[in-house]
Amino acid sequence: MTTQAGHPSDPERQASVLRGADPAAEVQAQREPAGAPASRGTVAQVREDLRGLLPEEAVLTDPARLATYECDGLAAYRVTPGLVVLASRPEHVAATVRACARHRVPFVARGSGTGLSGGALPHADGVLVVTSQLRTLHEVSGEDQRAVVDPGVINLQVSQAATPLGYYFAPDPSSQQICSIGGNVAENSGGAHCLKYGFTTNHVLSLDVVTPDGEQVTLGTRAPDAPGYDLIGAFVGSEGTLGVATRATVRLVRLPEDVRTVLAGFDDTDQAGAATSAIIASGIVPAAIEIMDALAIEAAEAAVQCGYPEGAGAVLLVEVDGPTDEVAHELAEVERICREHAAIELRVATEAADRAAIWKGRKSAFAAVGRISPDYIVQDGVVPRTALGQVLRRMSEISAEQGVRVANVFHAGDGNLHPLVLFDGGTEGETERAENVSGMILDLCIEQGGSITGEHGVGSDKARYMPRMFTDEDLDTMQLVRCAFDPDGIANPGKIYPTPRLCGERPGRHQGAHPLQETGVAEIF
Amino acid sequence: MELADILGGACPVRQAGPGDDVDGVMPRVVATPGSTEQTAALLRTCHQHRLAVTTRGRGTRLSWGRPPRRLDVVLETTAMDRLVEHAHGDLIATAQAGLPLADLQAVLAEAGQQLLVDDLVGGGTVGGLVATNACGPRRLVPGAPRDLLIGVTMVRADGTVAKAGGKVVKNVAGYDLGKLLCGSYGTLGVVTEATFRLHPLPEATSWVEADVPMAELAGRVAAVRHSQLVPSALEVDAAPADGDGTAADRARVAVMLAGTAGGVRARTESVRGLLGAGAQQTDPRWPFRLPGDDRTAPRTSQEPADRPVLLRMTAALSAVPELVRHATAASVAVRGSAGVGVLHGRLRGSTDPADVADRVQRLRRWCTAHGGSLVVLDAAPHLKQAVDSWGPVGGLPLMRRVKHEFDPAGVLSPGRFVGGI
């Protein structure tokens, strides 16, 4: 995990001038040193407001208990929240957010806290709204191919409840045994099978949301094509910056008739990558295509004895699913292509237990790497699939030049890399070198027309890279959505965007005044 | 100075003439920018003068939605008709907004690929596809255009050019503005380029069709939906029994299969079994047409003379067969995806505005009660005046705020969208 310590900068705390009719307060806000405008209230005020509205035990103030929420899955960033609310009803969320809005106190939503980009990193002067106790499965219907669930419901529970009916929830992040649907929605999570079945955003029909002013709103309907803007499309993947999801209606997908998993060993990642391209070019859309390089295999082997092909410099894991006749054909194609690309060993698993054995090494990869290196940074860059070979070669050059080991595990089918940059934080200078290599890898992805994150989100961790991928105008345009939902910037501030602008402010070169200015309600000082 | 002179510095501009109206509202000029830069220059000037702009592709769905409240400039995208990139190894393509979909598909097909959308009206452009998010039977597996769009270049009302997404299929960096633009009817910005995820053309396809008694529709449709045959489309079609207020007593069901030759052959037989006696392998055109539209050539422009009342009705999947019955009883011909839960409808019978409004309202109540919605996509102007096109819209105040942020002066197609947006 990255070693960036402490509190990320928090520029939008200053961005609170336009709201509120008290000009004196605004003037004072301007005079305050950066960091804490007087117009922001305190968590103590929020706490007072919540008395009587929430059960006492739902509001945590004990420092020891608060400290247990100091980080998410990216433990290098730690901040103890000012207050924690354990919501067990949507109304608790709404009451809390309303109180935060009243005092303009930041709030951060949190599900299971497995996020890998510091998205649920709390604010010291803010409220952490934990949705993990909202965990009712309201409806799981095969007839309607949908489930209606609370945000704290665990991803895998949805599929477990749907399996007896012959259905499942397609997005399957590796963390699916613990991550929550609310977190999946906020991060637009995917999994190994999203190559064929899409990400969370392709599976959400309707959302109940508490907006940053504390309103409870239902977006979408329980059928597709609801009238109006696709606000679900904007909300999914917004990392908690547009409000808190309190209920989701998601699509369920029919379980496939047949599933086969192929494990192929190759001399190196180049060959495994070429085989991947050939499989895709043949017109097959596999359910999953994963690659691990030698270092990742070594780590997995040491940790879980997955028994991957001896001496392989790379393994390719391909899963095909669907109607039996189609699967048989695709499987034969995949085997043929792997052989053509000089696979040194080929295994096919049909039974669930055998498939699980093949997946075991892949699924253990992150944790396994943790055993061969004291510290590591997980990156999540994406490149066009055809650039994979070139990018991997360049990555190993960087690794050699910088003297930093990089293990590679990736979703090859969609070009989503998870380089694990290994280092020992205890050794002078290693942390910096590892971070430097991480940054170079992201630059490499951007150069190739790719992305800095395929599924882990931007969060606190990658906000500073956003300007490398997007222009000021691009970021400014995304901020318009933010301003529509959250003009005071209290919903998970400091995440995604490095320097959010003041809502209502038109950047210098644009013309026309903000309506609040035009009507004399507020001035920009 | 003439308007054409003011705007002429940005891009080619001509005086508006017959056929340039947007749903009956005449613009003053038609501007035809040839690039994103020209679009930006044009919109910047329009914004300075607070000129109202409606974007037009080839106009095939321009009358959908409400007529604009105000209109000065029609911005036509047809001069931006290039395929910018087709990275076939990556299964992605970037096209300019004015590129006709059919042309795009022809180029992709040469590489054995396709953009997996259907243009039910015919003759549409890439930009129009995004603006209306309209699609057809084959959305069952990959989803709607919003699910296939991975990157977008847009010009905002004030001329600011912005991109979102990119050209990789997996990307969660920043808000997904592409989704917000899908189905926004040009009220948030002008899309000048769009990047899509593509799919391989299948080796083989087939259709199985059956004419089933209404009483058996639910069972047959459910059997196909719950099968593991992975149909590429599951369509229903029913027409009202001559306007006497009784529901249709039969419906057509059609199932599309796609995949390998051997696999499709086997699955075709299985589907025939599920659809019951009389099910046949056919090559139907109707799933690719709106209800009541039996033309053979694609339509290239609006035909205002005969504008049917066109509905889009949705409901929870288990309620779709009942919706078919219910709609036909209200003299609505229906056609659409029973696998997705989205049907198009064409209102028949009386064209008395009050009567139409009443029937729409009643059918809408039913759809809403069954988890869906009803939108009046199109109707003759005097009928549009009488009906509520959108019905209840969850999150409308938020939508207004989004519109206000993107277009504070309200110059992009004002009034065309929900809630007067």
Ligand SMILES: Cc1cc2nc3c(=O)[nH]c(=O)nc-3n(C[C@H](O)[C@H](O)[C@H](O)COP(=O)(O)OP(=O)(O)OC[C@H]3O[C@@H](n4cnc5c(N)ncnc54)[C@H](O)[C@@H]3O)c2cc1C
């Ligand atoms: C071992 C491991 C493997 C992983 N594998 C994958 C993978 O394969 N694919 C993948 O995509 N991710 C993966 N992740 C990342 C992570 O599990 C996902 O991002 C997951 O969706 C986060 O869910 P959560 O409930 O833990 O959210 P949290 O970490 O609690 O929160 C994540 C973000 O969502 C926001 N949020 C949480 N709940 C809500 C809500 N109700 N409303 C609004 N915003 C909310 C938070 O503010 C935060 O910004 C992995 C993580 C780990 C630790």
